[in-house]
Amino acid sequence: MFHRMLRPAGLLVLMLCVLSGAGxxxxxxxxxxxxxxxxxxxxxxxxxxxFENGQLDSAAxxxxxxxxxxxxxxxxxxxxxxxxxxxxxxxxxxEQLEQAVIDSPRSxxxxxxxxxxxxxxxxxxxxxxxxxxxxxIRMRDSEALYLKGRSxxxxxxxxxxxxxxxxxxxxxxxxxxx
Amino acid sequence: MRRIFQSVPSQGMFxxxxxxxxxxxxxxxxxxxxxxxxxxxPEFEGKNIVTGHKVQFNKLIKNNLxxxxxxxxxxxxxxxxxxxxxxxxxxxxxxxxxxxxxxVDAPRLTPAARAAIDSKVAELDLPFDIIIDDGLxxxxxxxxxxxxxxxxxxxxxAIRYGPSGYSLAxxxxxxxxxxxxxxLSRPDTVITFFKRYRPTRRATRYYNMAVxxxxxxxxxxxxxxxxxxxxxxxxxxxxxxxxxxxxxxxxKLNEALAEFEAAxxxxxxxxxxxxxxxxxLRLLGQIDAAKEKLNKSLEIEDTYTPALLDRxxxxxxxxxxxxxIENLEKAVELNQMDPRxxxxxxxxxHKAGNLEKTLQSYLTALSIQYPGE
Numbered sequence: 361m362f363h364r365m366l367r368p369a370g371l372l373v374l375m376l377c378v379l380s381g382a383g384x385x386x387x388x389x390x391x392x393x394x395x396x397x398x399x400x401x402x403x404x405x406x407x408x409x410x411f412e413n414g415q416l417d418s419a420a421x422x423x424x425x426x427x428x429x430x431x432x433x434x435x436x437x438x439x440x441x442x443x444x445x446x447x448x449x450x451x452x453x454x455e456q457l458e459q460a461v462i463d464s465p466r467s468x469x470x471x472x473x474x475x476x477x478x479x480x481x482x483x484x485x486x487x488x489x490x491x492x493x494x495x496x497i498r499m500r501d502s503e504a505l506y507l508k509g510r511s512x513x514x515x516x517x518x519x520x521x522x523x524x525x526x527x528x529x530x531x532x533x534x535x536x537x538x
Numbered sequence: 539m540r541r542i543f544q545s546v547p548s549q550g551m552f553x554x555x556x557x558x559x560x561x562x563x564x565x566x567x568x569x570x571x572x573x574x575x576x577x578x579x580p581e582f583e584g585k586n587i588v589t590g591h592k593v594q595f596n597k598l599i600k601n602n603l604x605x606x607x608x609x610x611x612x613x614x615x616x617x618x619x620x621x622x623x624x625x626x627x628x629x630x631x632x633x634x635x636x637x638x639x640x641x642v643d644a645p646r647l648t649p650a651a652r653a654a655i656d657s658k659v660a661e662l663d664l665p666f667d668i669i670i671d672d673g674l675x676x677x678x679x680x681x682x683x684x685x686x687x688x689x690x691x692x693x694x695x696a697i698r699y700g701p702s703g704y705s706l707a708x709x710x711x712x713x714x715x716x717x718x719x720x721x722l723s724r725p726d727t728v729i730t731f732f733k734r735y736r737p738t739r740r741a742t743r744y745y746n747m748a749v750x751x752x753x754x755x756x757x758x759x760x761x762x763x764x765x766x767x768x769x770x771x772x773x774x775x776x777x778x779x780x781x782x783x784x785x786x787x788x789x790k791l792n793e794a795l796a797e798f799e800a801a802x803x804x805x806x807x808x809x810x811x812x813x814x815x816x817x818x819l820r821l822l823g824q825i826d827a828a829k830e831k832l833n834k835s836l837e838i839e840d841t842y843t844p845a846l847l848d849r850x851x852x853x854x855x856x857x858x859x860x861x862x863i864e865n866l867e868k869a870v871e872l873n874q875m876d877p878r879x880x881x882x883x884x885x886x887x888h889k890a891g892n893l894e895k896t897l898q899s900y901l902t903a904l905s906i907q908y909p910g911e
Binding site: 525 | 884893897904908911
């Protein structure tokens with residue numbers, strides 16, 4: 361009888377050991393991940409400061425290393441595209457943005473940047489698509505409305521463009537940010 | 539001229555004399571949103587675009603009278619002012635006078651826009667520091683409301699004269715302020731205007747804290763700081779003016795009205811106070827009374843763009859769209875970097891049925907807000 365009682369207890373103890381072992385492993389994994397994220401944030405901060413100071417090469421190196429650690433990092437992608445643009449390479453900029461938008465579909469900043477690039481290369485339909493993708497989730501995004509307005513104007517729809525631009529300005533004005 | 543300079547008393551006496559004279563002789567001026575004469579000019583630094591050397595405001599003001607001017611290539615008056623300042627600086631080149639010309643063409647410059655500035659600077663061949671205000675940070679810190687705007691700053695860093703726009707009268711006051719600083723003024727050339735009140739340092743400190751809180755939209759904290767400023771100096775009109783603006787943001791129009799009235803009672807020559815009063819009256823629907831206050835503001839200084847904006851909107855309320863547009867167009871000419879002016883002008887053009895100009899105005903307003911990457 362005593363043996364029969366021991367078996368489930370033993371199993372219970374064994375399960376508890378396994379679970380706590382897994383928990384420990386997971387907790388150390390979480391710690392590692394947290395530490396990694398912290399390092400990435402530091403690198404991004406340093407790289408962004410280099411970029412703002414005009415040190416494009418060193419900024420690019422650091423952003424590239426962030427991408428090695430976190431391939432889909434939207435901030436690194438954003439700045440690498442800006443660096444390409446600052447170097448005058450609009451083709452590279454657009455390629456990077458198009459890929460980045462696929463890798464980070466939730467990044468509104470990347471979509472808006474891409475919309476702006478489409479406008480500057482005379483592709484209003486594609487710009488409109490990106491702007492509307494943002495507006496589907498963020499209906500009152502005044503920057504996206506501005507990009508939409510510009511796309512409509514470029515496509516020849518001035519009347520609609522006025523409406524949309526006015527809407528953008530009204531939103532900013534109501535927020536007291538005009 | 540050097541002999542005159544060598545024979546005059548010490549620099550310290552100059553400062554005292556300069557401040558005393560300025561207290562009774564400086565005309566009303568309103569180039570900046572929350573800065574009044576007597577208050578400290580905000581610090582800034584930048585890179586001289588010709589020589590590449592660092593320009594630091596807090597180093598310049600040591601023992602120098604500093605003239606800070608906000609200018610742009612799109613403002614004809616600012617180009618006239620720069621040309622006049624060149625003559626002034628060359629005339630007084632042996633004296634401790636410094637000029638810093640801060641370019642505010644746009645929040646972010648395209649390569650073509652930067653090239654245009656460089657070309658203009660080369661053409662003007664200016665013998666003083668020229669920096670570019672990247673992101674218009676200094677512009678917003680000073681609260682510039684028209685271009686050009688000038689701040690004549692003494693060796694303590696306090697603004698002694700701060701006009702917006704530029705005219706022969708402004709040039710004359712700048713020259714007279716230099717000559718007073720250097721002790722070169724003859725009695726018959728001293729300008730007599732009205733007295734400008736100088737707040738206590740303690741009150742100014744609390745007021746500056748309130749301005750910071752206001753800028754960060756921390757309105758309750760701003761009110762607390764303003765209460766302290768008022769206790770420190772009950773005659774400081776700008777406290778009531780700023781409190782009025784806080785109440786406006788909190789949509790407490792009657793309280794705002796009372797504050798602007800109180801400010802005007804303390805300082806009847808303050809351009810922003812009359813303009814603020816007019817603004818509140820307009821929001822309360824008292825259009826005729828609003829126009830009266832705004833006209834008073836513009837009589838003192840006809841380049842005060844917030845007053846031009848409100849007066850234009852008053853005309854729009856009275857269905858005089860043409861007069862409204864006239865006011866807004868004048869305001870935009872004075873300050874192309876204010877997106878509000880473009881927005882309201884766009885609304886007026888829309889009302890007047892001019893689609894092309896509406897679009898142009900809206901696009902300009904938004905391009906200032908979102909300069910792009």
